[in-house]
Amino acid sequence: MSTDHNSDSNTDQPAQPHDNASEDVIAVSSDNTKQGLVNRLDAHTGDGVRHRAFTCLVFDSNDHLLLAQRAPTKRLWDTHWDGTVASHPTEEQTQREATRQRLDDELGITPDQYDTLRVTDQFEYKRYYENAGIEWEVCAVLQVTLDDMTLDPDESEIAGLLWIEYEHLHQHPEWYRQLRLCPWFEIAMRRDFE
Numbered sequence: 001m002s003t004d005h006n007s008d009s010n011t012d013q014p015a016q017p018h019d020n021a022s023e024d025v026i027a028v029s030s031d032n033t034k035q036g037l038v039n040r041l042d043a044h045t046g047d048g049v050r051h052r053a054f055t056c057l058v059f060d061s062n063d064h065l066l067l068a069q070r071a072p073t074k075r076l077w078d079t080h081w082d083g084t085v086a087s088h089p090t091e092e093q094t095q096r097e098a099t100r101q102r103l104d105d106e107l108g109i110t111p112d113q114y115d116t117l118r119v120t121d122q123f124e125y126k127r128y129y130e131n132a133g134i135e136w137e138v139c140a141v142l143q144v145t146l147d148d149m150t151l152d153p154d155e156s157e158i159a160g161l162l163w164i165e166y167e168h169l170h171q172h173p174e175w176y177r178q179l180r181l182c183p184w185f186e187i188a189m190r191r192d193f194e
Contacts, residue, residue: 071159
């Protein structure tokens, strides 16, 4: 065992704050009424704070869904598969504006690649993730069908992409267990087929 006090150990250095600590999300009531702003990291730790979120399902013209694997650097649900992007609107954004931004930021999908970005559902859910945190969201579901399939994924956000038959995934989830799907996507998919 080394007793050298001049070693390269960083144990005495303060921990770097997580990137999420510099952002806010919109705290909401169960009916999605704005209650104010809350620090994004605070909203996702401890017992969490209910906040506004969205997920967007991206389709091709043959009803295949684009699944996106979350990057391994994500604090919650890292390496899980999402359908397709998910995030939180800022105070100044509508759900559609925030979704357009995430589609562009994460996948390079711009509005000229699709006609209509439609809101199809909204639900509340609460899920803990290991010992790392919690999602407690009123989540809007948006869907879009691409006319132009050009993608430019950001590797800091997306670890992998997979086009899949949406109805087949819903009917045979046991065939896709190895994908480890994000809980908000599983809920959105179940409700989409009800």
